[in-house]
Amino acid sequence: MYIRQGGSGLNAGKPVYTPPRGQGVLEAKLANLVTFQNDDKTYRIDPLLKMAIGHFQFEAIHPFRDGNGRTGRLFNIHYLTQKGLLDYPILYLSRYIVEHKEAYYNALAGVSQRGDWQGWLLYMLRAVEETAGLTYEKINHIIAARDAVLSVITSQKGISRPDQLTQKIFTQPVTRVRHLTEDRTYSENTARDYLNKLVDVGVVERKTVGGHHYFINRELYSILAE
Template structure:
């Protein structure tokens, strides 16, 4: 009698994979030395990041700056592009529906989805199907939910090569099929007794499973990438959702799609999990460096401002210009830091010192922090 495979792969990429195996997967698929060595490196990097992030007095510096860049990078993976200036300007205005391009709006909705999903989990304490539907609706500004039974989605080869446009994967089809597989994923995420015990391994497996289910008409990649960070905060590896893998995926985009396909076509979980663990390792160390660079830049500027002796509450002023790359007078007045004239005078003085660049865009004045933008863009 032939030996049963450890994982039942997709027999036909042109047919909906309704036989996508439920979780958990067989532990033999990921229990090997190479994976656990890389897991150790990723956990070390996560520990560095977690320790550094909680030591920052003003968490808004991380919350706004890093999540904005993630929103831009993750959307770029799906070919939704905007410029840094357009994004930062629109975010600083807090009026996303006025004179804002469609791609910029979509990027800002992604950022909103990160925080609404985070708040949802804090309120409900666990993942559920509505968590995924809410993320999708926020990102896509949609009202529908799980794909209806008649909707068939195909994943096609990207690029311009000879195989461009070729169908490489067909996700499961049928509303009840999708709901059953999503509920299985929810149970896997919420139940710590279901192996693997290591949260980073569980995150990697869950990310593949969500992308394979592909429950929505669009936006599945972005929902899946938000799931990554929300799972890590739920598992208490991080206090805040500040570890985002999109930059790594952009830099290793073909490998991302190749290793995803490797699981469905060959049952190659090892390559996929190693890819995600390397992404976590690299991204955690990069984010750790960015935090240090932001704090160093902030302290250097604060020293220069304090030497001027012409500013009240200089520490709070410099904190404010590091919350996001574009600062407006209203940001300082809304925070009750200064009266309007004082806020304007101080920002103009920072412009004269070369700390920020004053810009007028469509009749509005913005003060751009080049140091912060440069750190975030790296």
């Protein structure tokens, strides 16, 4: 199996890398990767550098016929969460990698072809730095939007526990009645009534699909889509 050059240029389809193959080879290399990532006594390396090295190692092993890129990107965020650098897996490194795909593949090739670890590590550290900044801004925008919506909901007569209602509609961009009733925050009739009130004051937008009502927090949806 070969990894081929993408795109539509002159070199499109040209083999650029041959992953390791052979009986027991993949198993041995994956076992080595797992040991490297989890044995912090033998391999005393900063977690950010370890993430970058481990990501390269996984992509070089290329164990699957499809989905190696997606799996490798998930690997990054979950590793940082496991090591305590993140409380939640919300650092969207995939966006940076996709937007800088050519530099990403060049950096990977730099290691496999020339042993250029510095170029690869700097690429991944820049990805973390820029993504962390964007994520911080996005979180602040969400908090500001939530506070503004809480103020609107609090000003409405007849809505009890406005803070819990606000939290519910900011948990995800699309809310249904059952999201407000599953933990018994509100009864079904109360939840439906409150969501319809939020539609009337422009906090959420109601969409009906297949007879089911969905309430869209447009502000949150817009922030997440940026």
